[in-house]
Amino acid sequence: MSNTALKFRPQLFEEFIGQDHIVESLKNTIKNNSISHAYLFSGPRGVGKTSTARVFSKAINCENGPTVNPCNKCRNCVEITKGISPDVIEIDAASNRGIDQIRDIRSNAQFLPSYSRYKVYIIDEVHMLTDAAFNALLKTLEEPPSHVVFILATTEPHKVKLTIRSRCQHFRFRPLSIKDIKDHLSNVCEKLGIKHDDASLEIIAKLSDGSVRDSLSLLDLVSIYSNFNINEKILKDIVGFIPDDLINDFINGIVEKDFKKIYFLIEKLYNTGIDVGFFIEELINAFRYILLSKNNIQLSDKYVHFISYFENYQLQKIIDILFSLLKEIKSMDKNRFLVENTFLYLMNYRTFVDLENVLNRIEKLEKRLGIELKGETVIQLIDTKELETNKEVDRKVTKDININNIGEKLEKSEKLDVETLWKKLKQKIAEKSPKWIAIIDDVKDIKYNDKGKELLLIFSNPYEEGFFKKEGELNKQIIDFFNKFEFNIKKIKISVEKKIKEKDDINIVELIKKEFNGKEV
Numbered sequence: 332m333s334n335t336a337l338k339f340r341p342q343l344f345e346e347f348i349g350q351d352h353i354v355e356s357l358k359n360t361i362k363n364n365s366i367s368h369a370y371l372f373s374g375p376r377g378v379g380k381t382s383t384a385r386v387f388s389k390a391i392n393c394e395n396g397p398t399v400n401p402c403n404k405c406r407n408c409v410e411i412t413k414g415i416s417p418d419v420i421e422i423d424a425a426s427n428r429g430i431d432q433i434r435d436i437r438s439n440a441q442f443l444p445s446y447s448r449y450k451v452y453i454i455d456e457v458h459m460l461t462d463a464a465f466n467a468l469l470k471t472l473e474e475p476p477s478h479v480v481f482i483l484a485t486t487e488p489h490k491v492k493l494t495i496r497s498r499c500q501h502f503r504f505r506p507l508s509i510k511d512i513k514d515h516l517s518n519v520c521e522k523l524g525i526k527h528d529d530a531s532l533e534i535i536a537k538l539s540d541g542s543v544r545d546s547l548s549l550l551d552l553v554s555i556y557s558n559f560n561i562n563e564k565i566l567k568d569i570v571g572f573i574p575d576d577l578i579n580d581f582i583n584g585i586v587e588k589d590f591k592k593i594y595f596l597i598e599k600l601y602n603t604g605i606d607v608g609f610f611i612e613e614l615i616n617a618f619r620y621i622l623l624s625k626n627n628i629q630l631s632d633k634y635v636h637f638i639s640y641f642e643n644y645q646l647q648k649i650i651d652i653l654f655s656l657l658k659e660i661k662s663m664d665k666n667r668f669l670v671e672n673t674f675l676y677l678m679n680y681r682t683f684v685d686l687e688n689v690l691n692r693i694e695k696l697e698k699r700l701g702i703e704l705k706g707e708t709v710i711q712l713i714d715t716k717e718l719e720t721n722k723e724v725d726r727k728v729t730k731d732i733n734i735n736n737i738g739e740k741l742e743k744s745e746k747l748d749v750e751t752l753w754k755k756l757k758q759k760i761a762e763k764s765p766k767w768i769a770i771i772d773d774v775k776d777i778k779y780n781d782k783g784k785e786l787l788l789i790f791s792n793p794y795e796e797g798f799f800k801k802e803g804e805l806n807k808q809i810i811d812f813f814n815k816f817e818f819n820i821k822k823i824k825i826s827v828e829k830k831i832k833e834k835d836d837i838n839i840v841e842l843i844k845k846e847f848n849g850k851e852v
């Protein structure tokens with residue numbers, strides 16, 4: 332830990348930043364004398380978990396306590412601050428993962444504290460313990476001696492067994508905001524007499540990723556190099572802050588599809604020791620500005636000149652890709668290849684697919700070809716023809732039936748869809764003339780197209796359609812029948828449904844390629 336970080340390690344509850352909810356609860360347990368035997372402190376690194384554990388240990392062990400304001404002067408307080416108290420034992424589970432260490436704790440915990448009120452075990456990174464060690468710890472937590480307090484700290488609470496978690500009072504530490512850290516740094520600079528400008532502190536806060544500890548280490552480094560006069564220029568020289576022109580160059584490389592350029596920019600990025608994660612974040616910000624500007628929200632005019640090179644969906648996709656890259660490089664050592672590969676992919680942003688557009692075009696294609704893509708088989712309508720609807724055509728079949736009378740008898744009050752009406756029509760016809768129904772039954776499906784004002788009768792059997800073709804009077808009556816129920820049909824079409832296998836009669840791939848002017852890639 333850096334000198335400044337050590338110096339500003341909180342020694343009192345009041346000195347913690349950004350964790351008010353936790354500090355208040357802990358103070359209450361002390362005030363109400365309701366100290367628990369096991370606590371779990373979880374949260375990102377550098378937000379004050381172990382510091383809180385130490386201050387809490389002092390609060391319950393201070394000779395003038397238990398108190399929410401430990402004196403920091405008595406023997407107990409001083410030893411805890413120095414980390415040499417025999418009764419406050421800190422264990423780093425990352426390096427002491429085994430069952431033996433936990434067994435030691437178990438046997439030692441039985442003995443009374445040397446001269447404090449409580450024996451406190453602070454186990455840092457507790458999720459790193461082995462299974463056997465976890466089980467041994469669990470046994471201790473099940474029957475803790477009354478003088479023992481466990482404080483388990485972890486950055487990954489989900490990796491701590493539920494049986495352990497359920498025995499602890501769980502406090503979730505928040506990641507600190509850039510503003511929290513910036514305010515804290517400003518405070519520290521005041522106290523140490525370090526000259527600074529606002530922009531520099533903002534950069535340090537951003538670079539430390541929510542960790543006070545990291546921000547103080549960086550402040551330490553920069554203030555020494557800058558002879559206690561921090562400014563943005565010196566800071567950029569030291570930490571390799573991302574200049575806007577580097578971001579510009581990268582976006583240009585993507586737009587120009589110039590991998591050689593990007594390759595050398597990545598080289599520059601790694602050679603100058605710029606934090607790659609921070610760079611990617613800044614690049615995401617730049618693309619966000621472009622996306623917002625493109626949609627008339629202008630937060631900055633820095634990257635406005637790029638808006639004409641990208642569509643909305645391309646920008647969204649680029650941002651998505653960069654976010655995944657950011658997530659991955661944080662958990663990888665050798666991430667340069669991943670970065671190169673990602674930029675190689677981003678360069679081809681013009682081939683990114685606009686899914687909404689594709690779906691619309693497929694729908695259009697289906698409509699135009701009269702086909703529906705259904706699983707493995709393709710249904711295609713063939714021989715679509717408009718029917719005659721005049722009375723002069725042969726009327727030998729319909730002469731003794733008047734469909735309109737059937738229509739009159741149905742209840743008009745209900746709003747009926749085309750299928751229901753067709754069913755009712757068939758039912759009535761069947762009652763009057765069973766001969767007819769054999770033919771009408773061949774109509775497998777019926778559709779009403781409001782745009783074309785047409786009724787489409789779809790046959791499964793191509794041979795019976797001839798009947799409808801000849802029956803001008805019947806067809807006219809069908810139209811009249813439907814129009815009595817708020818339809819507005821002008822013509823009837825018939826079509827025959829044909830099931831074909833994808834590979835046989837129709838080549839879907841060819842059709843799609845034609846629709847999208849496409850070629851295989």
Ligand SMILES: [Zn+2]
Pocket residue numbers: 392393394395401402403404405406407408409
């Ligand atoms: Zn004290």
